[in-house]
Amino acid sequence: MALADREDALSDWLAGHGVAQDWVLGPELAAAGADVDWCERVAAVAGEAALAAGLEWVASTLETTGLLAEVKDSTRRISDLVAAVRSYSQLDRASMQRTDVAEGLESTLMTLAHRVPAGVTVVREYAADVPRIQALAGELNQLWTHLVDNALDAMDGAGTLRVRTGWERSAVVVEVGDTGAGMTEEVRAHAFDPFFTTKGVGEGTGLGLDISRRIVERHGGDIGIDPRPRETVLRVRLPSVGPAARARPAAGTAG
Ligand SMILES: Nc1ncnc2c1ncn2[C@@H]1O[C@H](COP(=O)(O)OP(=O)(O)OP(=O)(O)O)[C@@H](O)[C@H]1O
Ligand SMILES: [Mg+2]
Structure with a gap:
């Protein structure tokens, strides 16, 4: 069937x-390779109640991850999408709230203040126009805690901890950077593996980044390591879902 x-x-x-x-989601889902059959399957797993929110979430996730660009009807894509909607509909929707990532970072830094040694300077670079995102705020705070913890460990008492927020094409970006020891290629390759740690017994369980990645993926985002000259940066992208962040025909703007 033709795209149109x-x-x-x-x-x-x-x-x-x-x-x-319907007028926004139809074209978005079509471009991702979905069709009416697929929607029927989604409706069957998600249930009518979660259908609208689930479809919107999938469409926005696709948009954010750039998947809309690769148009194809592969069975794999379809089942990925069904799985995504299913996991979305099982999320604890009641605790999802519009969340300001900078606020979460601030409360995390406050909680960890006692862990920041005198030799470490904390630099905040919060962009002004970052939209709130639909998120489990408590889980995000856990995520920031794991990243800041790692950064502090890597610096061993002296350096700069940089916490940055920004905004790119329907995703909020948070970076936690440190001027610590850095990672070798090998460590970088395994850093997200469960139980992978370079720390001594009793110092690390190797679960911090595994948990972090799960939290990020639960929110439809991604996390990666961005090694820069003299800085190790953990970069998190979280899709922003919701009317403010999505391109949509202006409704009710009379006159
Ligand atoms: N900012 C960082 N700089 C350098 N190495 C890092 C950084 N963050 C993580 N790593 C490396 O990745 C490994 C895995 O990190 P992860 O947070 O999963 O576990 P951990 O910190 O060792 O233990 P846990 O977080 O469970 O206490 C670390 O042991 C460390 O080698
Ligand atoms: Mg850790």
């Missing part, structure tokens, strides 16, 4: 299932 026909069929299906953003 699939878009129309999807938009009709969405409208028929009470999904409000």
Whole structure:
């Protein structure tokens, strides 16, 4: 079926299932390779109640990760999407709240203040226009704690801890950088593996980054290591979902 026909069929299906953003989601899902059959399967696993939010979340995740660019109807893609909606619909929606990442970073830094030695300078670079994101705020604070913990460990008493927020194409970006020991290629390759640690017995369990990655993925984002000259940067991207962050025809702007 041609893309335009699939878009129309999807938009009709969405409208028929009470999904409000049919005119936006139809084309987005069509571009990702979804069709009406796929929507039927999603409706079966997610249930009508979670359908609209789940589809919106998937569409925005696809958009953020650039998957919309590679258009194909592969079975694998379809089952990934179904799995994504299923995990979304199982999230504890009640605790999802619009979250300011800089606020979370600040409260984390406050909690860890006693761990910051006198020789470590903390530099904050919070961009002004970062949108709030739909997130489990407590989990994000856990995530920041793991990253700051690692940075402090790596610096061994002296250096600069840099905490940065920014905003790029439908994702909020948070970076935690340190001027510590850095990672070898080998460590970088395994840093996210569960139980991988270079720390001594009783000092590290090797779960910090494994847990961090799970938290990030639960929010539909990604995390990576960005080694820069004299700085090790852990970079987190979290999709921003919600009306403020998504391109959408202006509604109700009369006049
Ligand atoms: N900022 C960093 N600079 C240098 N190495 C790092 C940094 N962050 C992580 N690593 C490396 O990655 C490994 C895995 O990190 P992870 O947080 O998963 O476990 P851990 O810190 O060793 O133990 P845990 O966090 O469970 O107490 C670390 O042991 C360390 O070698
Ligand atoms: Mg750690």
